[in-house]
Structure formats: C-alpha cells, structure tokens
Amino acid sequence: MRPxxxxxxxxxxxxxxxxxxQSVDRQEQLLKERMAKVKHKxxxxxxxxxxxxxxxxxxxxxxxALHGHRKKVGxxxxxxxxxxxxxxLGIRGRQLxxxxxxxxxxxxxxxxxxxxxxxxxxxDETPVIxxxxxxxxxxxQFLSEVIWGELNFLLIDLPPGTGDEPLSVMQLLPEMDGVxxxxxxxxxxQIVVKKAVxxxxxxxxxxxxxxxxxxxxxxxKCGAESQIFxxxxxxxxxxxxxxxxxxxxxxxxxISEASDRGRPFVTEYPxxxxxxxxxxxxxxxxxxxxxxxx
Numbered sequence: 001m002r003p004x005x006x007x008x009x010x011x012x013x014x015x016x017x018x019x020x021x022q023s024v025d026r027q028e029q030l031l032k033e034r035m036a037k038v039k040h041k042x043x044x045x046x047x048x049x050x051x052x053x054x055x056x057x058x059x060x061x062x063x064x065a066l067h068g069h070r071k072k073v074g075x076x077x078x079x080x081x082x083x084x085x086x087x088x089l090g091i092r093g094r095q096l097x098x099x100x101x102x103x104x105x106x107x108x109x110x111x112x113x114x115x116x117x118x119x120x121x122x123x124d125e126t127p128v129i130x131x132x133x134x135x136x137x138x139x140x141q142f143l144s145e146v147i148w149g150e151l152n153f154l155l156i157d158l159p160p161g162t163g164d165e166p167l168s169v170m171q172l173l174p175e176m177d178g179v180x181x182x183x184x185x186x187x188x189x190q191i192v193v194k195k196a197v198x199x200x201x202x203x204x205x206x207x208x209x210x211x212x213x214x215x216x217x218x219x220x221k222c223g224a225e226s227q228i229f230x231x232x233x234x235x236x237x238x239x240x241x242x243x244x245x246x247x248x249x250x251x252x253x254x255i256s257e258a259s260d261r262g263r264p265f266v267t268e269y270p271x272x273x274x275x276x277x278x279x280x281x282x283x284x285x286x287x288x289x290x291x292x293x294x
Contacts (some may be wrong), residue, residue: 024140030102031144031172038074038151040289041173042208045200046182047192049160052213053182054079055259056249056278057157058088060180061112062264063282064153071111072152076142078169079159080135081128083118090262095119102147109264113151115142132164139168162199170203177292178208180285181243183234185215190237197241208288209246210234211281217251218273247281250274 035041044060046053057075064073077085086092089108096119097104105113117128117138130138148154156173158166170176179200183193193210200207212234217226238245252274258265266275 027140027144031140034144034146034148035154035173035175038148038154040152040177041154041156041175042177042285043156043158043166043169043179043205044182045158045166045179045196046160047194047196048189049082051160051182051184051189052249053160054084054157055088055255055265056180056182056211056213057155058085058259059264059266059275059278060282060285061153061155062089062110063266063278064155064285065110065112066266066279067282067286069152072150073111074105074113074148074151074154075108075115076139076146076154076156077114077116077118078139078142078156078165080117080130080138080165082159083116085114085157086116086118087262088259089114089264092118092262102145103141105146105148109267113148115146132168135164136168139165140172143169143172162195166199170205176205178206178288180208180246180281181210182213183210183237184213185234193237194241197237197243206288206292207243208285209244210238211247211249212245213249214251215248244284246284247277249277 044053044057054077061073061075065071075085077083086094086106086108089112091106091108091114094106096106096115103115105115106119108114121128156169158169181193181196181200183189197207215234218224219226234245234248237243250273252265252269252272254269254272255265255274258268265272266278269275
C-alpha cells in the first residue's frame with residue numbers, strides 16, 4: 001500500500017517542488033540506489049528536432065514491454081521544454097505524487113512507468129522558464145527521487161542537440177548502457193546527427209546504433225513504397241562514422257493518427273511495416289545488451 005502522497009508540482013523559480021526537499025548529497029546517494037535497480041539505461045538522442053525522437057522512444061518502450069518486459073520498462077521524458085511522451089501514450093492529465101519515500105511515476109500502457117514535466121504543468125500554455133542549473137536540478141530529482149523500482153530498461157528521451165539536458169543526464173549516469181540516435185533521410189539531419197555521434201563518443205557512451213525515421217512511405221492500403229525524402233541518409237552516416245544502422249522506420253500516416261489519439265502505434269497496427277521495424281530495433285537493443293559486460 002502506498003504511503004500518504006501529495007501533488008508533485010512545477011515551480012517557476014526552483015526545480016520541482018517536493019516536501020521535504022532532499023539535499024544534493026542525499027540525491028546523489030539516492031540516485032545510485034535507484035539506478036542500481038535498473039538493469040539497462042538507454043538514452044534516445046537526436047541532432048535536431050522534428051525527427052521523431054519521442055515517437056521512437058515511446059514505441060520502443062512499448063515494443064520492449066511486448067518482448068517480455070511488461071511492467072519492467074520506464075521512460076524518463078527529459079525534454080523539459082517540450083515533453084510529448086505522455087500524449088503519445090494516452091496518459092496526459094495524470095499527476096506525479098510525492099511522499100516522504102519518493103516520487104511515484106505514472107503507469108502507462110503495458111505497465112510502462114513514465115515521468116515527465118508534462119505531468120507537472122497546470123495547463124498547455126504554461127512554459128518552463130528555466131536556465132541550465134534548474135533543468136539539471138529537475139533531472140537529478142527525476143532520476144534520484146522517483147521510485148522506479150526494479151526495471152529491465154529505462155529509456156531516457158532527451159531533447160534535441162548536445163546542450164544542458166543531454167549533458168546533465170550523461171554526467172549523472174556515467175554508467176549509461178548506450179544511446180540510440182534518431183535521424184531522418186534529409187541532408188540537414190545527416191549533418192547534425194554527426195554531432196550527436198561525436199557527442200556520445202566524447203563522453204564515452206556506447207552507441208547502440210542509428211534509427212532512420214520517415215524512411216520512405218509505404219501506402220497502408222496498397223503497400224506501394226515511395227521515397228519522400230532523400231534516400232539512404234542513415235546508411236551513409238552509418239558507413240561514414242562506423243555506426244550501425246539498426247532500423248528504418250517507414251512513413252505511415254497512421255503513426256501520427258495513433259499518437260494524437262494517445263495509442264501506441266506498435267500495439268494499434270502490429271502487422272504494419274513500421275511496427276515490425278520498431279520490433280526489429282528492439283531485437284538489436286536486446287542483443288546489444290546481452291553482449292555488454294556485466
């Protein structure tokens with residue numbers, strides 16, 4: 001039975017409000033204790049916005065749950081300014097609850113545990129007006145004070161680029177198991193995703209591979225395939241930088257439709273080429289983790 005809880009809320013002038021607040025030293029101790037219960041910690045990053053990074057995170061989490069990790073998967077939506085994972089999983093409007101023992105995440109489809117700034121904001125118009133130190137403080141709280149429990153996988157959805165939030169997570173979790181880098185076939189995305197690869201390498205974080213989203217269009221009615229963007233961008237980056245291309249997710253209008261309805265695409269259309277592509281990426285992730293040294 002959960003202890004008495006209170007609402008965990010957003011405060012414009014400080015990090016997330018929790019009573020009583022833990023000291024930084026205590027948070028670091030808690031972080032080690034909480035994260036010791038998580039087998040695999042994976043960051044999902046991108047060089048630029050608009051490539052489907054959060055969509056990829058949400059569907060990979062559900063795909064992992066379907067692969068035998070039900071109630072053993074968590075998502076930290078670390079995109080402080082533009083959280084979107086709760087919308088995609090149909091759990092918007094829920095609230096994080098705080099108690100003396102910690103913060104309880106929101107349980108989503110297939111028991112995927114989710115923590116996001118979206119749960120803390122009073123309405124859609126409220127912006128998060130924080131500089132780097134406050135954002136790092138909030139991320140530290142999410143990692144240390146959330147009662148994640150025993151998880152096989154924690155996916156961390158990071159905002160685009162290589163700024164405060166990605167750097168904060170990598171510094172707080174030096175034992176990160178790996179990163180998945182999301183791109184699209186366009187040349188602009190190829191240029192900036194190279195920076196994400198270099199970012200991970202400089203921080204000595206293993207790169208699981210690149211996922212190319214919007215990789216061609218497959219008509220859901222006739223099955224015909226068309227190339228909307230440039231062809232082979234992910235493959236070129238993979239070859240140029242020596243990074244594995246682990247998935248090509250084709251465009252499918254039902255992906256957007258399902259996300260807008262808060263229904264995970266991989267469970268709504270499991271037989272679609274895009275859903276099967278997500279499941280193949282999960283196969284690669286699991287294989288990658290099996291080969292990691294203990």
